[in-house]
Amino acid sequence: MKTTSEQHDGPAAGPGSGLGTRERIVRATARLMQRQGYEGTGIKQISKEAEATLGSVYHFFPGGKQELAAEAIRHGDREFAEMLHRALEGRPDPAEAVLAVAQDVAAGLRASDWLDGCPVTATSLGTATHAPDIQRAAAEAFERWRGLVRDKLLACGFSAQDARELAHTVINTLEGAELTAQVARDEEPLLIAGRHLARLIGSYR
Amino acid sequence: MKTTSEQHDGPAAGPGSGLGTRERIVRATARLMQRQGYEGTGIKQISKEAEATLGSVYHFFPGGKQELAAEAIRHGDREFAEMLHRALEGRPDPAEAVLAVAQDVAAGLRASDWLDGCPVTATSLGTATHAPDIQRAAAEAFERWRGLVRDKLLACGFSAQDARELAHTVINTLEGAELTAQVARDEEPLLIAGRHLARLIGSYR
DNA sequence: CGCTAGATAGAGCGTTCGTTCTAGAGAGGT
DNA sequence: ACCTCTCTAGAACGAACGCTCTATCTAGCG
Incomplete structure (x- = not known):
């Protein structure tokens, strides 16, 4: 498993960057929605860009797309x-x-x-x-x-x-x-x- | 040509209003995209709101959604x-x-x-x-x-x-x-x- | 009447959407 | 060893997407 997040791996968690999964998801969401808007950005695109799986996205943000956007x-x-x-x-x-x-x-x-x-x-x-x-x-x-x-x-x-x-x-x-x-x-x-x-x-x- | 519907039906062309089909489609698009944005607005929703069929929409706007939005x-x-x-x-x-x-x-x-x-x-x-x-x-x-x-x-x-x-x-x-x-x-x-x-x-x- | 062109009608295409679901991996506690 | 909890993994679902397609209707003209 690439990462079990901050608790487990400490500060150097993420695959590409040194960020935890949750933080990578938030940043990817912010970046994509800044360019494409809320409706124009898909959750699968976010999970790909953040190098996280769909499961992780919904694990950290059970409220789905709206919680993610907020x-x-x-x-x-x-x-x-x-x-x-x-x-x-x-x-x-x-x-x-x-x-x-x-x-x-x-x-x-x-x-x-x-x-x-x-x-x-x-x-x-x-x-x-x-x-x-x-x-x-x-x-x-x-x-x-x-x-x-x-x-x-x-x-x-x-x-x-x-x-x-x-x-x-x-x-x-x-x-x-x-x-x-x-x-x-x-x-x-x-x-x-x-x-x-x-x-x-x-x-x- | 902008529309022959006026020619055919006279001044009272549209089902609801007195506007031609093309004009109704443009207005519905403008109204919906103003509230929901480009990606948030579907062509089927536009055709329903304009009381026009999908065929009419693509007849007047062969460029599809982009032409419609412009x-x-x-x-x-x-x-x-x-x-x-x-x-x-x-x-x-x-x-x-x-x-x-x-x-x-x-x-x-x-x-x-x-x-x-x-x-x-x-x-x-x-x-x-x-x-x-x-x-x-x-x-x-x-x-x-x-x-x-x-x-x-x-x-x-x-x-x-x-x-x-x-x-x-x-x-x-x-x-x-x-x-x-x-x-x-x-x-x-x-x-x-x-x-x-x-x-x-x-x-x- | 037939012919043509503009306009209407909507089923259906393949794709993507947001979301749900089950399964399993990894670390900590005892 | 075992259990537990957190997190990862992605297949699968029904609905909606933009768009294409064929078929039909109407009006004008000979």
Whole structure:
């Protein structure tokens, strides 16, 4: 048997990578759904990509595809939240920080040949009618990201209301600009968004 | 030819509505893919919703699902472009016009119980790898919308570069805010977006 | 009436879907 | 040794998928 997972083999569990089976499944799900969406991604494709068998997938995620998708969204949530946190804490000026985030997102998108858009959006879109768990996970992700931006603005002396509302627009504009950049295969929308957001934030001083 | 059904049955062609078969199919496709996405929508479901048979669907759209989706995107494109055009030409101040558009979008989204997001985004997301026609139709839709905003700004005396860049952010921010509003089931993101966009436009005077 | 072309009708193709199920492998406890 | 529990393995199921196919219907024209 290739692996009996973390408990048994310790840190070096996975066939290809050094990750446990469960983690490999989550990452494969996140990656695939980011590119192909929820409906466009099959569980068998996930199990193949993760180098795990169907049995393992349903062992770790008895809730099936929906549970898998919700977990994948939380994975993408954490990943972007960390990137956002680093960018914000590393720069005293929030306007500059947002600009840097936009540039980072643009660079990542281009590096994937315009394939890796926002994993939360891609995974949750189209599931509104029949998968409330997924919708909730997506809503929580956006909320967390907004919270990071809001706290930064609060720490910089913005009023509670201004900080909250600006956080909304910062995240939403980045989201929309990433979508457009992806479909146009051009990073300019994101760079423009960064500059405009910096300007908008600056207009509150 | 688009349809001979009108010729045959006269103005009251469709079973349910007064539309020709082809038009009913396009509208059903647009409506369903707006809610369920490209992969989440089946051709048989479309034919049932449109009160047309499978044979008719493939008669009018021999390119199959992809052709159908591209046509549906163009339908959504035209629809929003008209709404945008009306909102822009009815108001002298572009900032006020954008605010009104945001409110309109919010009202529409709420009226559909948060189900009808942007049809272009919902239909095109996740098709990047295997359906360039769809991607192109989506890119053209965004481009047209930006063009309308840009022309309005130009007519109001903005510089060519400012108008072009502002048009990008107006459309992108509305797009992102609509996504967030949909997943949060709350129109506030769109209303905030409208106010911030008005402020951003105003900051160029 | 026959002829033609556009449009409708839906059975059926092969494939893939998400999921279930049984069987067995491997490590730990006693 | 044995049992137990976790995890791996993949065959198999019914349903749905996109699409093809043949057959039929209607309208217009001679």
